[in-house]
Amino acid sequence: MTCRxxxxxxxxxxxxxxxxxxxxxxNEPSRIDHDTQAYWEGLRxxxxxLARCGxxxxxxxxxxxxxxxxxSDNIGHEQPSGDATLFSYLVQPIxxxxxxxxxxxxxxxxxxxxxxxxxxxxxxAETVCIxxxxxxxxxxxxxxxxxxxxxxxxx
Amino acid sequence: MxxxxxxxxxxxxxxxxxxxxxxxGRSIGAxxxxxxxxxxxxxxxxREAIDGLSGIYSTDQPTVxxxxxxxxxxxxxxxxxxxxxxxxxxTVSEGILAVxxxxxxxxxxxxxxxxxxxxxxxxxKDPLRKAPRGAFDPALSMPLVxxxxxxxxxxxxxxxxxxxxxxRRDHLGMIVVNNRNWALENEQAVCHNAPLTMDEYMAAxxxxxxxxxxxxxMPIDGAMAVVITTAERAADLPGKRVLVEATANAIAGKSDFxxxxxxxxxxxRLLIQRLWDKTGYGIDDMDLVNxxxxxxxxxxxxxxxxxxxxxxxxxxxxxxxxxxxGRLLFNGRIPMSTHGGNxxxxxxxxxGHVMEAVRQLRGDAGSRQIAGAQRVLVTNGNxxxxxxxxxRAG
Numbered sequence: 131m132t133c134r135x136x137x138x139x140x141x142x143x144x145x146x147x148x149x150x151x152x153x154x155x156x157n158e159p160s161r162i163d164h165d166t167q168a169y170w171e172g173l174r175x176x177x178x179x180l181a182r183c184g185x186x187x188x189x190x191x192x193x194x195x196x197x198x199x200x201x202s203d204n205i206g207h208e209q210p211s212g213d214a215t216l217f218s219y220l221v222q223p224i225x226x227x228x229x230x231x232x233x234x235x236x237x238x239x240x241x242x243x244x245x246x247x248x249x250x251x252x253x254x255a256e257t258v259c260i261x262x263x264x265x266x267x268x269x270x271x272x273x274x275x276x277x278x279x280x281x282x283x284x285x
Numbered sequence: 286m287x288x289x290x291x292x293x294x295x296x297x298x299x300x301x302x303x304x305x306x307x308x309x310g311r312s313i314g315a316x317x318x319x320x321x322x323x324x325x326x327x328x329x330x331x332r333e334a335i336d337g338l339s340g341i342y343s344t345d346q347p348t349v350x351x352x353x354x355x356x357x358x359x360x361x362x363x364x365x366x367x368x369x370x371x372x373x374x375x376t377v378s379e380g381i382l383a384v385x386x387x388x389x390x391x392x393x394x395x396x397x398x399x400x401x402x403x404x405x406x407x408x409x410k411d412p413l414r415k416a417p418r419g420a421f422d423p424a425l426s427m428p429l430v431x432x433x434x435x436x437x438x439x440x441x442x443x444x445x446x447x448x449x450x451x452x453r454r455d456h457l458g459m460i461v462v463n464n465r466n467w468a469l470e471n472e473q474a475v476c477h478n479a480p481l482t483m484d485e486y487m488a489a490x491x492x493x494x495x496x497x498x499x500x501x502x503m504p505i506d507g508a509m510a511v512v513i514t515t516a517e518r519a520a521d522l523p524g525k526r527v528l529v530e531a532t533a534n535a536i537a538g539k540s541d542f543x544x545x546x547x548x549x550x551x552x553x554r555l556l557i558q559r560l561w562d563k564t565g566y567g568i569d570d571m572d573l574v575n576x577x578x579x580x581x582x583x584x585x586x587x588x589x590x591x592x593x594x595x596x597x598x599x600x601x602x603x604x605x606x607x608x609x610x611g612r613l614l615f616n617g618r619i620p621m622s623t624h625g626g627n628x629x630x631x632x633x634x635x636x637g638h639v640m641e642a643v644r645q646l647r648g649d650a651g652s653r654q655i656a657g658a659q660r661v662l663v664t665n666g667n668x669x670x671x672x673x674x675x676x677r678a679g
Contacts, residue, residue: 159428192426192541218441221494233436245544247430260448
């Protein structure tokens with residue numbers, strides 16, 4: 131895997147994800163519980179794995195143990211297509227002199243307001259655009275893969 | 286109109302505050318006790334009669350629970366106690382409900398804030414400001430965003446507001462400058478001696494684009510408290526009482542703090558509508574609106590809910606802005622947050638909004654006094670932790 135300027139994925143990861151953040155920057159979170167276990171296992175396999183009701187098919191993220199629509203306890207896990215649009219974003223300063231990162235609220239095409247929060251690549255603070263089409267990509271080396279969303283160029 | 290067992294049956298009869306400052310030289314517990322003692326003294330209720338005690342368990346910072354205050358102040362007849370979710374109006378709301386239900390006769394509701402090392406970089410150099418350990422993640426979703434530095438959805442919310450409705454930073458500036466100008470007239474405000482012009486606001490660096498540090502309330506040391514009893518008992522007390530018309534808090538779905546809370550602020554609309562439904566009032570029945578401003582962008586969303594102008598806060602603010610005085614006057618008549626709000630007075634998570642409503646309705650607001658003020662709308666908080674109330678002169 132290469133990043134947008136051709137360097138190795140590891141460097142891309144260093145640059146876009148691991149720079150000077152105050153928190154852990156891999157897929158080893160501070161806390162995993164019964165409901166989020168499948169999500170984190172998915173990331174280690176480079177799969178965005180979201181909770182989905184096995185009865186009414188409603189996607190649930192952040193994951194919960196019960197469906198908010200039909201109250202079913204039959205919660206499974208599936209991978210969405212990875213296509214999304216940018217609902218909103220935050221330009222986040224990282225370090226003095228370094229370009230800020232763009233954190234996006236990616237609304238997945240599978241369901242209104244099904245939102246994954248992740249770094250946006252392929253856009254700067256100047257070019258990021260609410261409503262833009264996004265597609266899921268990955269940065270980092272296993273087992274520490276990070277989902278990011280690439281903003282597609284507007285034609 | 287709904288009939289209501291609370292309306293006009295419950296009164297606020299005392300208010301008290303600690304000193305508000307960046308460094309008060311006192312512990313968070315001492316601040317709470319300063320406020321609680323001051324409120325009880327202000328009410329004229331004998332200490333032995335206090336039988337209800339309500340604090341706040343804050344999401345972002347630890348605070349002191351009722352057991353601590355009881356122990357510290359020798360309040361040993363407590364038959365109802367509680368730790369509410371923030372914001373501050375919520376502990377007041379809980380006290381109102383407890384008194385209305387007869388769970389206690391005289392409730393003291395307080396909140397104490399402190400500039401812990403978890404909220405202030407400067408505090409990390411002070412060994413007396415080390416926050417009690419223990420993360421607080423009541424929505425259980427924080428691990429999903431911690432690798433990104435726990436990005437704040439409230440900022441993304443305003444970004445989207447700008448995109449959808451053409452709202453601009455100078456609209457937030459009108460809110461900030463209004464509050465800072467009122468703070469110049471409030472001697473206890475942290476920004477009492479710190480004037481701010483619109484030009485200065487617009488020139489401020491964006492620390493979290495599109496917001497600057499001026500859009501965020503500053504962490505301080507400070508506590509506030511009120512004493513609540515029935516309207517009937519209040520008539521026997523020496524001070525002026527302020528009556529409760531209605532109180533509410535609301536969760537309207539899409540409330541996950543990191544993923545969804547910033548979506549539409551429907552919780553704000555649900556809360557405001559509840560207050561109108563309970564009282565039969567509308568915004569034009571209010572003489573003052575004390576609008577929560579933990580972030581200026583939250584104030585903008587509250588203004589949209591209170592004035593029922595979804596997506597048009599920018600235009601309403603422009604129509605209400607007086608550039609000469611640097612203040613807002615909604616519908617030609619209604620001022621906002623005459624104490625200076627959190628942004629001007631300091632961050633007690635909205636408690637000041639309740640206190641100022643009481644002062645105005647008692648006629649005790651000094652140079653800030655609104656002549657003949659009869660009713661005040663108070664809003665507090667975020668989605669899904671919020672509270673609001675309508676208070677009236679007794």
